[in-house]
Amino acid sequence: MAALAFGHKNPDTDTVVSALAAADLKTKTGTETKAVTLGECPPETVFVLEKFGIAKPEVVTSVAGQDVVIVDTTDLSQLPDDIAEANVLAIYDHHKLGSLTTTNPLEMWVGPVGSTATMLYMAYQYNNVEIPKDLAGAMLCALLSDTVMFKSPTCTDKDKEVADELAKIAGIGDMMDLGMEMFKVKSAVDDATAEELVFRDYKDFDMSGKKVGIGQLEVVDLSMLEPRKAELAEQIKKVKAEGRHSVFLLLTDIMKEGSAMLIVSDDASVVEKAFGVAGDTEVWLDGVMSRKKQVVPNFEKAFASL
Amino acid sequence: MAALAFGHKNPDTDTVVSALAAADLKTKTGTETKAVTLGECPPETVFVLEKFGIAKPEVVTSVAGQDVVIVDTTDLSQLPDDIAEANVLAIYDHHKLGSLTTTNPLEMWVGPVGSTATMLYMAYQYNNVEIPKDLAGAMLCALLSDTVMFKSPTCTDKDKEVADELAKIAGIGDMMDLGMEMFKVKSAVDDATAEELVFRDYKDFDMSGKKVGIGQLEVVDLSMLEPRKAELAEQIKKVKAEGRHSVFLLLTDIMKEGSAMLIVSDDASVVEKAFGVAGDTEVWLDGVMSRKKQVVPNFEKAFASL
Numbered sequence: 001m002a003a004l005a006f007g008h009k010n011p012d013t014d015t016v017v018s019a020l021a022a023a024d025l026k027t028k029t030g031t032e033t034k035a036v037t038l039g040e041c042p043p044e045t046v047f048v049l050e051k052f053g054i055a056k057p058e059v060v061t062s063v064a065g066q067d068v069v070i071v072d073t074t075d076l077s078q079l080p081d082d083i084a085e086a087n088v089l090a091i092y093d094h095h096k097l098g099s100l101t102t103t104n105p106l107e108m109w110v111g112p113v114g115s116t117a118t119m120l121y122m123a124y125q126y127n128n129v130e131i132p133k134d135l136a137g138a139m140l141c142a143l144l145s146d147t148v149m150f151k152s153p154t155c156t157d158k159d160k161e162v163a164d165e166l167a168k169i170a171g172i173g174d175m176m177d178l179g180m181e182m183f184k185v186k187s188a189v190d191d192a193t194a195e196e197l198v199f200r201d202y203k204d205f206d207m208s209g210k211k212v213g214i215g216q217l218e219v220v221d222l223s224m225l226e227p228r229k230a231e232l233a234e235q236i237k238k239v240k241a242e243g244r245h246s247v248f249l250l251l252t253d254i255m256k257e258g259s260a261m262l263i264v265s266d267d268a269s270v271v272e273k274a275f276g277v278a279g280d281t282e283v284w285l286d287g288v289m290s291r292k293k294q295v296v297p298n299f300e301k302a303f304a305s306l
Numbered sequence: 307m308a309a310l311a312f313g314h315k316n317p318d319t320d321t322v323v324s325a326l327a328a329a330d331l332k333t334k335t336g337t338e339t340k341a342v343t344l345g346e347c348p349p350e351t352v353f354v355l356e357k358f359g360i361a362k363p364e365v366v367t368s369v370a371g372q373d374v375v376i377v378d379t380t381d382l383s384q385l386p387d388d389i390a391e392a393n394v395l396a397i398y399d400h401h402k403l404g405s406l407t408t409t410n411p412l413e414m415w416v417g418p419v420g421s422t423a424t425m426l427y428m429a430y431q432y433n434n435v436e437i438p439k440d441l442a443g444a445m446l447c448a449l450l451s452d453t454v455m456f457k458s459p460t461c462t463d464k465d466k467e468v469a470d471e472l473a474k475i476a477g478i479g480d481m482m483d484l485g486m487e488m489f490k491v492k493s494a495v496d497d498a499t500a501e502e503l504v505f506r507d508y509k510d511f512d513m514s515g516k517k518v519g520i521g522q523l524e525v526v527d528l529s530m531l532e533p534r535k536a537e538l539a540e541q542i543k544k545v546k547a548e549g550r551h552s553v554f555l556l557l558t559d560i561m562k563e564g565s566a567m568l569i570v571s572d573d574a575s576v577v578e579k580a581f582g583v584a585g586d587t588e589v590w591l592d593g594v595m596s597r598k599k600q601v602v603p604n605f606e607k608a609f610a611s612l
Contacts (some may be wrong), residue, residue: 091403103606108403
C-alpha cells in the first residue's frame, strides 16, 4: 500500500501542491507515495492545478494504519482524527512546532521560510532529484500564494531565490503576472457565500484553554469586500456560537499591505492587548499580512494575559 | 546575548558533542551560539572532549528568555522546566517527535539516522561550512557511541558514510580502535557507585499515563557487571519507589549484541507482552541493543494494552 502525503484541513495551495511534491519526491527516492487532501481544494488551488495540468488529489478523512507524509502543519487539530494510528515517515513544514508526536524516528524538513514548497525545493535539491516542469510551476504558485507575492513578513531571501529557480525549471518568464492572475482567482468573492468566504482559509487555535478561530481572505483590493462585510460579520457570529471564545476574520489587502479584522469575541479587549488598536467589531491593522507570524503570536500572548 | 545550544538531561556523548557542533555551525552562519549542558558529562564524554582538546561546556538549568538551539530530543521531560519561556531557533535530532511545541517558526534537521551528529554533519554540508578537525573527531565519537560502533539497529548507511567523512576530516586512521578505546571508558564500572551507573544513561517516559524509567549501560563484556548486579537491582528498586510504575535497566553487551534487562515493576507481565520473554527480575533480550528503536516502542505498545 502506497504511503499517503497530505497537509492540513481546509487545504490551501501550499498544502495541496506540497503534498504533490512530497509524494513525487518520496516515490522517486524509494517510498511509493500518493498525494491526497483532507478536504476540497479552494478555487485558487483548482486554478493552479488546472493551469499546470495536474489532477486534483482524492479527498481522504481517515489514515489509521497507513504510512503517512505530512506537509504544512504539525498541529493535531489540523490533521485527521486518527493520525495517532498512522506511522509518520516524514514532515515538511514552515510553521511553529505543534502538538503532533510520533511513535518512531522520522525525517523532518522544517525551516522558518515563507512556504512549505520552499522546503520541498530544498529537499529535492538535497536528494539530487529533478522537479518535473509542471510541478515546478505549481510549486512556484504555492510559494507566491503563501508569501503573498513576497510581501508577507514570513518571506525570506531563500524564498525569492527558490522562486527564481522554480520559474526557470517551469519556463515562466514573468512570475508576478502569474501571481496576479492567481490572486485574482483567490480574490473572487462574487460567486461565494459568506460561509464559503469565512472558511476559505480558516483555522481553529487553542489559546490558553480558549477556542479561537481565525480566518483570512486575501484580496487584491479591499473595496471588493466592502459590500459583503455585514454578511461576513453575521457569519463569524454563527461560527463563534459553536463554542468558541472568539472568531476573527482578516480581510487582507495585498496592495495596501494591511488587514481589516472583523471581530466577534467574549472579550474584545484582547484585540487591543494584542495589537494596541481598540475595536469591538472591526479594526484596521496596518502592515499586518501574516496570520502565522503576526496575528497568531500576538493573540497567543494576549490570551495568556487575559 | 548568545543563543544557547544544548541536548537532553543526563547528557551523553551525542548530546554534548552535537550541542558543540550546533553552536559552531550556528555561530558560523550568523547566530552567535554557545554550547551548554543540562548536567555533568559522563566519563565517556569527558574522555572524548579531552582526547580532542575541547573544553567541557558549562552546566545550565534555566533557559527562560533565551534564544535556544535544541539537539538530540524533542521531549519536554528531557528539557529544562522553563523551556516554554525560551525561543527555539532550531532543533537537530534523530528521535521520534516528542511533546515540545514552539511559539515561532523554526529550523528542524531531523532524520531517522543513528546519531544527532549525523544530522549535524548534513547541516554543515548543506550550509557549505567546514567542520573543524577536532570537532570532527568528537562528532565521529558521538556517532560511534550512539550507533554502538554501527551495531545498533538504528544505524543506517548514511551514518557509515558520514563516519568515513568525519574520520577523513579528523585524520583518524582506524575508527574502530578509537571506538573500542571509548567504549572501554564507558564500560568502566569499578569506580562508579550503583546510583551513578543507573543514572549514567537514564530516561523517564510517560507510557499510557504510567511513569516508566529506563536506564542503559553499554559494556564491552557483560561479565564486568556480574559482581554489581545485586547492587544495581537494589538501586532501581529505590528509583521505582519515587513514584514510578516500573524501572528497567538494560545491561547491553556490545560484543554479544544483546541486553540483560533488570526489572522492577508493579506488573512485570508487561515485559512478556513487550518482548515475549517472561521474567520477574531479569531477562536476556537477544539482539536488543537500542533503547530508542527496540525497547521504548515495544514497551509503549505493551503499556497501552495493560
